[in-house]
Each structure stands twice: as C-alpha cells, then as structure tokens.
Amino acid sequence: MRWIVRPPDLAAASRLSAEAKVSPLIAHLLAQRGITSAEQAQLFLSPSLSHLHSPYLMLGMNKAVERLRAAIAGKETVLIYGDYDVDGTLAVVILKTAIEICGGTADFHVPHRIKDGYGMKSDVIEQAAATDVRLIISVDTGIRAFAAAETAHRVGVDLIVTDHHLPEVGEIPQAVAVLNPNQPGCGYPCKELCGAGVAFKLAQALLEGAGHERLLPSFIKMVAIATIADAVPLTGENRVLAKLGLEGLRKPVNVGLKALFEVASVGRNGSAPSASDVAFRIAPRLNAAGRMDVANDVIALFTIREMTQAQEISAKLNQLNAERQNEEARIVKEIQERLDGDAAQREPYCLVLDGDNWHRGVIGIVATRVVERYGRPTLVLAHDAESGEAYGSGRSIPGFHLLQALEQPDCRKLFTRFGGHAHAVGFSLPGESIPELRARMEEYTHRHLTLADLEPTLEVDLEIKLEQISLDLCRELQQLEPFGQGNREPLLAVRNVLLQQPPKLLKEKHLKLRVAAGNGRNQGYDALGWRMAERTQSEGLIAGERLDLAFTLEENQHPDFGGPQMILRDFT
Template sequence: MKIAAIATIADSVPLHGENRVIASLGLNALRSTVNPGLKALLELAHLDGRPLTSEEVAFRIAPRINAAGRMDIAADVIDLFTLKDPTRAREVAARLDKLNGDRQEEERRIVDAIEKRITEDSALRDSFCMVIDGEGWHRGVIGITATRVVERYGRPAIVISRDGEEAHGSGRSISVFHLLNALESCPTLFTRYGGHAHAVGFSLPSSRVAEFRASVEAYARARLKVDDFEPVLNVDAELALDSITPELFAALQKLEPFGAGNHEPVFCARAARLSAPMKILKEKHVRMKLSPSQANGGNAGWRRALTYNSMGWRLAERAQREKLLPGDLLDIAFNLGHNDHPEFGGIELSLRDFKSLEKASAHGTT
C-alpha cells in the first residue's frame, strides 16, 4: 500500500475513487515503515516517523526515486525496495540522493544555458513555441527543463539534446495548446514520437532540427494569441491573514490527499504587509514574513499583530526584481501549509503568486 501510494502520487494519477483511498491509506501507513529501503529513503529526506502529505511525496520522495532512471539506470530503485539489509539499503538510498543532486545540478546547468540563449536571441524570446537545442544535454533532464521554461515564460517549450547526428526532444505545453497535434502536423521529420496534449517526446535527425523549429512555430502562430501566454491562477476563496487559525488548517487537512483531480485550495489575501526583509534561499526561493492588512476588513484585536512565515518557491528572482522592502503591501495567492521545524515551525503560507501594490508592473495574476 505504501509503494502504491507513492506511485499514484508520483505519476499524477487523478485522486478520485480507489486512487484516493490508496493514496490516503498509504500516506498514513508511511509513518510506520518497515521496508529497509523505504525506511532509509524517508530518513534521508527527514520524513520518517510521521504521516506524510502528498506534496512531500511528490517533491521530496518521488524525485529521489525518479533520479535513478533519469541519470543512470532504474535498477537501484528495485534494489532499494527489495534489500533486507538496512546497511545496504542506506547505501542505495544515499546513492539515489546523490543522483538526485546530480540531476538538480544538470537541470540548473541546462536552464542557465537556455536563459542565456533566450536573453540573447530576440526571435526565440518572441516565439510562440520555444524550441531550444543544445549539444550533449542530458536526455533524462530535458523534460523537466522544458517545464521550467513553460513556468517562466508561459509558452509551449521544447528542449532538444543533440548527440552527433541524432537529436532527442522533450516538450511541455500550456493548457490551450495541444502539443502532440503540433508534432503530428510534421510527422515525417521524426524517427519516433509520442505523448499527449501537454507533454511529448521524440527523436529526429540533428540536421532537421531547424526545419522542425520553423514548422512547429508556424503551427503555434496559427493557433495561439499573445493573450494565451498570460498566466492565470485560479483562486478558490479570499482569506484575510487574521482569519487563519489552527482550526481552519485542521479542517483543510481533512481534504487531503491533494493532487491531480483534487487540487489544494488556493487563497488570496489583499494588502498583506511585508514585515521584515525578505530572505533568498538557494538563489531561487524567497522567505517572507507577512502580517495582516491594517486597513481592510478582517478581525479586530490581537490577531492583527500576527506575523506569518511564507515561502515563495522559485519566486526569488521576481522578488528581487520587484525590490521589495519592509512595509510594502502585497496582494498574495497562497496555500496553507505547516512547517515542522522545532524552532520556527507552525502554520506557513506557500506563496503561489504576489502583486506589489506599490509597483503596478508586477507580473502574474492573483
């Protein structure tokens, strides 16, 4: 049940019916893991001894498991779950952790190269379907780098790794653009291809990459508008920061597990005040301390004095570009989470987006 729950969440299977039951029972059972390999993996990720959330499985367990297939061979995962010797299991778990670190470093290297290319190439920057190729990029990582490009630019993106005369590509798309149909508009270019509306993979001769780029760009321009590239974040409810309580958080936990088909509620709060200098973590994340608005609605009294820690995953560059300072007011979109750190744990906001009220040029929709 535990392994089935991890697989269900990692594969983004819709959490309906029996899938939801499998995920829920498996997540709760993970607090008492006896399999040596799984136990070692949870210990290494600092997730042992308690029930897990679907988010923790998706972002802290699944990447370590997937790293074997992306960076090396998947046999290590089979070994991990079949070994009976705890010492050997810890060794394999450590190897998977290192492979995941290697994957992150390779992803960072490719993303940096892509960012440089986009900055220098105005035609690429203005394309309706971004096709970026590079020599020797790791094939196991190009899919996730395509995802990063889509997240940043809001456009379909295809990343191609050239290896001599052969090239391999992986693409990700936005909701309004069927990426597989785009490939099927030029099928003779490929030696093989497949996928679905939002993700594709393919191989083709390196000599035909330029032809492919022109073909898919023409296809995209015939079907997309500039407005399609504007990111939209759907918000479930407005929630003033001084209305957040432990009781509300406990009620939301009853809706777990979250994932495909059962999304985590997204809230918005208006005019939240940045109450301390923001902190940049690992060059890509930002931590902020936010307090309730003193001007708009909400509860009176002591709850107005509360300050909430918030984490903006991959929002550091935007926050730095906005030059946010203590006292600035932000409209924010967020999920409610919990930090288990013994010193500064408690309810924590996971920022999905923000808009500075002092700077009308803020990017994104809340």
C-alpha cells in the first residue's frame, strides 16, 4: 500500500488558527478539508438547527406538502412504501410518525428482500387501491419505478416519490411530486441526503407548518442513524444532521432505542454514541432484519411503547446479526480461497464473482470485504436456482463511478433492473448473462482505470512523534467528529518505532502491537489492527523490528486500562 502524506498549508492553517481561535492542529486539519474562513470553521465545528436548509428549496416540496395536508384533512390513509435497509425503514418511521403527530393516518409497506426484491411493485399498488388508499409516498425508493408510477396513475392513486438514488438520465416517474435533490432542475444545496434525509425534509415542512417544530430534534436522532448507516458524505447538511442527532442520542427516550443500545453495548456510560458506534454496532443489527428476515421488525421496534416488546425485538435483531456475520464469513472465505488459489482470477480490473447458495441479504457486505482486500471494483452475485435469476450487489473504489459503468449500453441491456450510486449498486439479471456482464465490465474498467488506480493508497494527514500521543490529542481530534464518508477520521503516522513485544492475536483475526520510541525503554503504546492477524502471520513480525505505522487515534474508555489507542490502517 502506498502512503501519500498530504503537504501542510502552513500559511492557511496559521491564518485560520488566529481567525477562528482554534489550535494549530485543528486549523491544519480544517484547512485540509477545504475550510478556510472562521465562518466555515464555526459551521463545521458547531452546527445548529438554524443551519438546516428550508425544505422548500427542494423541487416539488410545495406540491408534496399540499397533497399530504389534504390527505390528513380528508382523513385519508396514507401508504408509505419503504425499503428494507436501515435508510428505508427509518424513513418510514420518520414520515409515519410525522403524519400521525399532525393528525393523519399512515400505514406502510416494506418489501421482503428475497420474496419481493428491491423497488416498488405494481401489485402492491393495485392492492392498496383496492383498500381505498388514494395516496402513496415512497421513501428511499421510486426514482426509477416507472412501471409502478404508471400503475398508480391507472388505478387512481396519487404518488409522491421521495428518494435520493440517481435518476435515469432525462427521465422522472409520473407523480404528483418527486422529491430528490439529484433530479434535474432541483437546486437543493445538499445533494447527498440519504433516503431518510429526504423523507425528513418532507416531515420537517409538515411539522413546521403545523407548529410542531420543537419536535424536530427527536426526528433528527433517527435521521442521524440512517445518514451514517447509508454511508453518505458527512458534509454540509448531513454533518448538521449527524452531529446534532448523535448528541441527542446521548439520552434516548424511545424505548426501542433504549433496548437496542443495551443489546449493542452503546452509551452505557452516558456518553453520546459515535459515528463508529452507529456504523458498527447499531446499523448492522438494524440491517440484519432486512438481510436475514423481515424489515418490519425495525419499524415495530421504534413505534411500540412497551419496553418488554422492545427488548424482545432487539434480542431477535442481535441474533439475526450473529447469523448474518456467520453467513458473511462463510462466503468471504469461499471467495478468498477461490481468488488466492488462482492468480488469474485476481487479475481482472473489475471482479465479478458469483456463487450458489450465497445469501442475497449479505452480498453487499461481502462485496465491501472483497474491495477492502483486493482493491478492485467488485460485483457479487447470488444465483436463484428456481428462477434462474442472479441478484447482485456492487461496491467500488475511489474515483470509479460504478453506476455509470452499469449504465453503459452494452451493460444495461443485460439487467432486469439496476440502480444505485457512484460507490454502491444493486441489480438483477438472468444467470446466463453473467459471463457477458463480466466481459463488458472488464472492457469498461480497462478504458477508465489504470494499474496505478488499482494500487491501494493511504492519505496521511499528519506525521507525528510517538510521544505526542495523549488523551489531550485524542480529545482535540474529537472536535472534528462525526467521522465518515467525506469527513474521514484524521490519519496519523509515526516512523521508525520499535516493536517491544511479539505481536498478539485477538480472536484469531485481529492484531495487537506494543511499540515504543527510541531504544524501546520509553513508554509503550498499544496499536490494534482489525482483521490484520493474517497479515502479521504472513510477514512474520518479531520483537525488536522497526516499523512505520499509519493509524487513527481513539480513546479507550475502559475504567482499568483506558487511554489513547492507535487503530492501525497499515504498517511497514
């Protein structure tokens, strides 16, 4: 892996430090993030509710609010059509709750990942119409649901689409209103809202219009979870939502949140959960419902009032997550054995991997693991033996727009359906078309990528001395939280440190190093490397070696052995 040490702009950092009254270190890191004025620094470090954009800046909002208010006034039952991931289910919770607070009635439909697949289906709309539903609002889905939109029009159902996925070029489904900051002609400032974020903007307009704006912070807690879980950039309005929401989650009121936090071991010391807590503890358990069973459990968890029921659902989600982890590990192992055992299968610029008996609910996570290990855009497909269809999920590398690759004419003709973003896609196609998909993707990636693009790189923000690591440094860096896409955790590096002890393996897959500066007689520091056990075994690290470490820094809050802790990203 190649390290790129970002050169400091000393003049810009010095000026920002003086104007914004922040430390030179924070000024340096802010400048690297393109923040050059005191006003920008204030917005970044101390976002507030006043920094939320008006929902009416979003194209279609006036029509959407007008139709929804009419439904509430007319005592219509509104059907919310969601998706089965965290983003989609929390979007349902947000909009359903807002409608009910404003005096309306809302039901919902969330498809089953395996039985129904992704997206809006005409038969669901027809069934809704048969029960006298006259308004359907999609959340986190619908921007490419042209057939479903035509069905809604045919059966006399009004449709409001709220979505954040990229639309077809030049095409928008027929609807009363389409809310999507990425649609042509929409000037909404934050293009990177997640699906729950778009649904929240509709809820915000509805609540503010009804005099319930004081309730917005409660909704923002849910938006924060969805925003982090969906891995959208934590910049602009997304940063406002994530930071305020995480702080609000310090004291959860919702019984579902309380039960989930307990089973996930989050927030036990009264501290606000971090973005990492949400991404690696909360979101996987919520996603497990839609991946392994039915996503309706997530909506039930956050809408019931009895703690006993909430605890039962949380325990079920915890068990489903354990099953998801086992299934993910099984498939990843099979893929690694396949690729590591045959160098020719690792050579393609885009890895297109298919298998039998792979659970469709985990192939997206598997694709992420493959990208992390092999550094190539990856499509992972699971065969359905009954239908002959293959269902796929893809993840990309920085700088390669995966959805655009699927949209090329030679590829798109192969798909039954597809959609997504630059970095993540979902699709299905006849299993017999996989060889052609593999060939088309290889041709496309060879035209748009070079071998240098496939070489993994690390951007190091700052080189420091080992003895500079302290709790004060940890807490200074925490000012930049929440970390995630678009605001990655500062990556630090130390050079020529001594490995004091032989490496330790944790749970047979993680690595722990004890290092010190100089001759090794100085204070030792722990460095943890998640999923790095295999690497240290292959490289044969021994005590007394000199190492360069690239790492992030976090605070271990254990009462007995807490303190600053390095989380390894690489070592040489």
